[in-house]
Amino acid sequence: MLKNLRIADLSNHTSLKPTEIKNPEYFHKVVDCQYACPAHTPVPEYIRLIAAERYTEAYMVNWESNVFPGVLGRTCDRPCEPACRRGRVEEEPVAICRLKRVAADNKGDVKAFMPQGPFASNGKRIALIGGGPAALTVARDLAPLGYQIDLYDDQDRGGGMMRSQIPSFRLPENVLNEEVNFILDLGIHTHFKTRVDSLRGVLDKGYDAVFVGTGAPKGKDLADLPGRWDSSGNIHIGIEWLASVAFEHTQKIGKKVLVLGGGNTAMDCCRTSRRLGGEEVKVVVRSPRKEMKASPWEIEDALHEDIPIFENHVPKAFVTENGKLVGMTFEKVEPKYENSRRKLVPTGEPLVFFEADDVLIAIGQENSFPWIERDLGLEFNEWGLPALNETTFQSTVPNVFFGGDAALGPKNVITAVAQGHQAAVSIDLYCNQQSLTERPSPYTNLISQKMGIHEWIYDSDVTTDIRYKVPHADKSLTLKDRKKEVELGFSQDTGFKEAQRCLNCDVQTVFSESRCIECDACVDICPTTCITFTTNGEEEDLRTRLNAPANDTSQDLYVSDSLKTGRVMIKDENVCLHCGLCAERCPTSAWDMQKYLYSVTKAGNQCGILQELTT
Amino acid sequence: MPKNTIGYAKADYEGVISTLCAGCGHDSISGAIVQACYEMAIEPHRVAKLSGIGCSSKTPNYFLNNSHGFNSVHGRMPSVATGANMANRDLIYLGVSGDGDTASIGMGQFVHAIRRNLNMLYIVMNNGCYGLTKGQDSATADQGSVSKSGSVNPFEGIDLPGMALELGATFVARSFSGDKTQLVPLIKAALSHKGFALIDVMSPCVTFNNNAGSTKSYDYVRDHIEALAEIGFVPEKEEITVSYETGTTVDVELHDGSVVHLQKLADGWDPRDRQAAMRRLQAAKTEGEILTGLLYIDPNSKDLHEVIKSDSRPLNSLKEEDLCPGSAILDLINEDFR
Ligand SMILES: Cc1ncc(C[n+]2csc(CCOP(=O)(O)OP(=O)(O)O)c2C)c(N)n1
Ligand code: SF4
Ligand SMILES: [Mg+2]
Numbered sequence: 002m003l004k005n006l007r008i009a010d011l012s013n014h015t016s017l018k019p020t021e022i023k024n025p026e027y028f029h030k031v032v033d034c035q036y037a038c039p040a041h042t043p044v045p046e047y048i049r050l051i052a053a054e055r056y057t058e059a060y061m062v063n064w065e066s067n068v069f070p071g072v073l074g075r076t077c078d079r080p081c082e083p084a085c086r087r088g089r090v091e092e093e094p095v096a097i098c099r100l101k102r103v104a105a106d107n108k109g110d111v112k113a114f115m116p117q118g119p120f121a122s123n124g125k126r127i128a129l130i131g132g133g134p135a136a137l138t139v140a141r142d143l144a145p146l147g148y149q150i151d152l153y154d155d156q157d158r159g160g161g162m163m164r165s166q167i168p169s170f171r172l173p174e175n176v177l178n179e180e181v182n183f184i185l186d187l188g189i190h191t192h193f194k195t196r197v198d199s200l201r202g203v204l205d206k207g208y209d210a211v212f213v214g215t216g217a218p219k220g221k222d223l224a225d226l227p228g229r230w231d232s233s234g235n236i237h238i239g240i241e242w243l244a245s246v247a248f249e250h251t252q253k254i255g256k257k258v259l260v261l262g263g264g265n266t267a268m269d270c271c272r273t274s275r276r277l278g279g280e281e282v283k284v285v286v287r288s289p290r291k292e293m294k295a296s297p298w299e300i301e302d303a304l305h306e307d308i309p310i311f312e313n314h315v316p317k318a319f320v321t322e323n324g325k326l327v328g329m330t331f332e333k334v335e336p337k338y339e340n341s342r343r344k345l346v347p348t349g350e351p352l353v354f355f356e357a358d359d360v361l362i363a364i365g366q367e368n369s370f371p372w373i374e375r376d377l378g379l380e381f382n383e384w385g386l387p388a389l390n391e392t393t394f395q396s397t398v399p400n401v402f403f404g405g406d407a408a409l410g411p412k413n414v415i416t417a418v419a420q421g422h423q424a425a426v427s428i429d430l431y432c433n434q435q436s437l438t439e440r441p442s443p444y445t446n447l448i449s450q451k452m453g454i455h456e457w458i459y460d461s462d463v464t465t466d467i468r469y470k471v472p473h474a475d476k477s478l479t480l481k482d483r484k485k486e487v488e489l490g491f492s493q494d495t496g497f498k499e500a501q502r503c504l505n506c507d508v509q510t511v512f513s514e515s516r517c518i519e520c521d522a523c524v525d526i527c528p529t530t531c532i533t534f535t536t537n538g539e540e541e542d543l544r545t546r547l548n549a550p551a552n553d554t555s556q557d558l559y560v561s562d563s564l565k566t567g568r569v570m571i572k573d574e575n576v577c578l579h580c581g582l583c584a585e586r587c588p589t590s591a592w593d594m595q596k597y598l599y600s601v602t603k604a605g606n607q608c609g610i611l612q613e614l615t616t
Numbered sequence: 617m618p619k620n621t622i623g624y625a626k627a628d629y630e631g632v633i634s635t636l637c638a639g640c641g642h643d644s645i646s647g648a649i650v651q652a653c654y655e656m657a658i659e660p661h662r663v664a665k666l667s668g669i670g671c672s673s674k675t676p677n678y679f680l681n682n683s684h685g686f687n688s689v690h691g692r693m694p695s696v697a698t699g700a701n702m703a704n705r706d707l708i709y710l711g712v713s714g715d716g717d718t719a720s721i722g723m724g725q726f727v728h729a730i731r732r733n734l735n736m737l738y739i740v741m742n743n744g745c746y747g748l749t750k751g752q753d754s755a756t757a758d759q760g761s762v763s764k765s766g767s768v769n770p771f772e773g774i775d776l777p778g779m780a781l782e783l784g785a786t787f788v789a790r791s792f793s794g795d796k797t798q799l800v801p802l803i804k805a806a807l808s809h810k811g812f813a814l815i816d817v818m819s820p821c822v823t824f825n826n827n828a829g830s831t832k833s834y835d836y837v838r839d840h841i842e843a844l845a846e847i848g849f850v851p852e853k854e855e856i857t858v859s860y861e862t863g864t865t866v867d868v869e870l871h872d873g874s875v876v877h878l879q880k881l882a883d884g885w886d887p888r889d890r891q892a893a894m895r896r897l898q899a900a901k902t903e904g905e906i907l908t909g910l911l912y913i914d915p916n917s918k919d920l921h922e923v924i925k926s927d928s929r930p931l932n933s934l935k936e937e938d939l940c941p942g943s944a945i946l947d948l949i950n951e952d953f954r
Contacts, residue, residue: 518639518826518834519838520640521643521793521794522639522640522643522644524644525643525646525647526634526643565835565838585638586639588637588639588640589639
């Protein structure tokens with residue numbers, strides 16, 4: 002009886018509404034990699050182009066969206082890869098990042114596809130402070146629209162942290178130079194070796210808008226740790242030290258090096274040390290290894306270069322003898338979990354001493370704006386960051402915009418690029434006296450992939466290959482030369498094979514209920530049992546009633562309108578392989594495979610290669 | 617990938633990818649067979665699947681790829697099944713046929729298998745036409761049904777369940793390819809039944825008989841379907857724990873201890889009453905309804921082996937001394953004929 006009550010109860014609740022596939026975000030979310038990418042690069046689109054050996058176009062699809070394909074194909078934090086569907090249906094995601102490099106390595110004359118100057122002036126002048134990824138993105142987006150762009154940077158070349166903080170063995174200088182120059186060649190007025198000491202000074206020059214992309218230039222220190230200032234010549238701040246190596250002011254380091262910190266900067270510091278004479282290089286982190294912020298592959302590369310990592314060691318003091326640094330002491334701790342909070346509790350063991358000739362402190366970065374006068378009306382928040390609208394990146398001074406690490410705190414290159422695009426959109430709207438909050442909608446396009454009766458334009462076969470490994474240059478060579486690139490990149494052949502692992506998540510399964518005769522053919526054929534025809538209900542209940550329970554609630558259910566029998570079609574987007582078998586078996590074409598293109602609109606609604614390629 | 621209680625995944629019960637027309641009802645029935653065998657945790661090598669000729673008879677290639685198979689000539693599946701069953705009673709016999717294969721060329725074979733209560737599941741994938749030979753009306757096409765080319769069938773259609781009841785079948789059911797919630801438990805119950813089990817499954821031919829005016833189209837069948845009860849199959853090990861209002865359910869225990877659980881019965885009807893079943897079928901026919909569900913079951917059914925008192929062992933396990941018991945026994949036998 003109780004059971005009956007429950008059923009009656011349920012029927013009173015709201016059933017799921019038909020999915021609004023017209024909402025551009027619905028299918029966007031199904032393309033997991035693109036959705037996870039801050040710049041929303043159309044990943045499957047360029048992967049297919051790579052498989053078709055159309056490297057130039059693949060590069061341009063990237064360039065339009067993320068501006069630095071060659072740089073990012075080597076150094077990106079890859080938020081796309083943990084999101085990749087392949088990682089949910091088997092072990093490892095597609096090597097998206099390294100495929101991007103395949104496009105960059107094999108591209109042809111990409112310049113021919115880029116905007117061709119000189120551009121007719123629109124009479125507006127923009128100042129960019131800082132020459133890193135965010136500012137360069139703004140430059141690229143605005144220059145073709147006729148803006149005069151003045152770029153100020155204290156380095157002697159563009160690139161910002163991509164040049165000063167990413168070591169050459171991960172990012173060769175010529176790769177960076179090429180991509181920086183693509184932008185500077187658009188007619189940017191560069192003012193290198195020019196340090197901006199006053200925002201007021203820049204504003205006084207009468208620019209229509211100013212963009213601040215100065216990064217997070219200040220490395221954190223352990224200023225209060227005992228002994229810190231006794232032999233400070235051998236204690237360095239990680240990012241400053243990396244910059245000084247990059248600009249060739251520093252060529253050597255001691256034999257024994259300690260690197261403090263667990264992020265990617267720490268990994269770059271320790272690996273660079275190995276190339277500058279460090280023989281016994283150790284990384285020491287406060288917390289457990291699994292909490293390290295560094296990307297797993299960076300950690301792996303460091304371990305491969307014989308750099309041990311000591312976890313749960315809290316620095317206690319720098320030890321100096323006769324005015325010379327000899328090492329550091331650490332307290333051993335262990336993590337204790339209380340109410341889902343983690344505390345590091347001393348184990349009570351005696352302090353650990355590690356010898357060191359040099360110590361590199363890589364425990365984080367901070368923003369610093371000493372050059373912005375506090376009486377300009379530009380407000381800062383409690384973390385010392387500018388008060389910004391997080392969509393428009395406009396500060397409290399209407400014509401001053403921020404982007405990259407300077408905006409919302411340190412993140413990564415791809416985030417800086419994404420923010421640069423949005424700031425550029427804002428600056429263009431601002432200069433045209435338009436509302437900044439009415440953002441241009443994304444460019445989208447949904448096209449059937451039908452070619453023959455049961456044939457698709459895209460390669461719908463699902464390969465079972467597991468992820469291919471990127472070959473590395475031999476350690477005996479790379480450790481001798483800090484400029485020798487470690488990763489060799491995929492060959493065209495391996496690149497093709499890896500590209501075939503992509504499941505084409507942008508080729509959507511589009512369902513039209515009016516055509517469905519409910520014959521169940523799609524249900525029977527689906528290799529992952531993700532389609533169910535059933536009575537509608539509440540989402541929570543429905544998820545358990547499907548032919549295969551849909552346990553991953555972060556993934557949507559695609560729900561049709563009511564069918565003839567009163568039931569609905571429900572598809573769990575989670576593990577759909579986009580293999581097209583449902584559409585192949587459908588007698589009435591109620592299922593169709595349609596390629597969904599989603600592209601973030603750039604400043605001035607510029608039409609790029611994507612639209613050209615797909616229309 | 618989930619596994620059943622004997623460690624097989626559903627994929628282990630599948631066959632090659634179907635070459636039937638997309639949307640063919642037969643494919644859904646194959647799907648239901650896979651589902652039922654997977655859920656019942658049947659060892660695939662214990663099944664023998666047999667068929668005749670037709671699109672329907674092609675389907676054994678699309679399920680149970682790890683089972684024994686025999687694709688016989690047109691309409692001859694029942695005699696091959698009889699022979700196989702007589703030789704090895706330890707296998708589970710699953711015959712698949714079409715309405716053409718069964719009700720025309722194979723009719724003579726079909727009726728005798730029923731008469732003998734051969735222990736097998738006999739599925740008719742009934743689409744009212746000869747799909748394989750491009751959609752000619754079959755003997756189960758209803759009078760008045762309009763073919764794709766527009767001709768009206770002038771002949772009376774054969775109702776296979778009605779005929780089977782008449783012939784003394786011990787398990788008779790009808791279902792619809794588009795209703796797996798009914799078809800899967802029916803297949804499970806039929807596989808557990810000892811004796812001849814017929815399931816006549818309405819299975820639309822999307823290519824030749826899914827047009828307006830056809831009485832075997834998806835739309836027509838859905839509009840005219842009338843289920844006798846909701847059916848559930850409860851394996852021996854499980855207990856029925858939910859209680860229902862009296863008079864609305866019937867539980868039929870099968871010889872292997874499993875239970876067919878019928879819920880929401882149409883006006884107190886009992887599936888163990890052959891005559892009631894025949895009456896209901898007739899009534900439904902006059903109403904223009906397609907009656908589905910378990911129409912009749914005889915839980916005390918005696919199969920052919922039991923009737924003819926054959927050896928309880930498969931023939932291939934009999935040793936020379938079983939087959940040739942020696943002259944002393946022969947003398948005894950000869951004594952009987954004096
Ligand atoms: C002895 C013989 N006679 C005739 C045929 C031609 N034939 C092939 S299939 C078929 C009818 C099949 O109809 P059905 O059993 O309903 O199968 P369906 O294709 O409709 O599933 C016929 C008459 C044959 N193959 N062999
Ligand atoms: S012809 Fe008809 S019965 Fe044969 S495969 Fe096609 S739809 Fe199925
Ligand atoms: Mg037929």
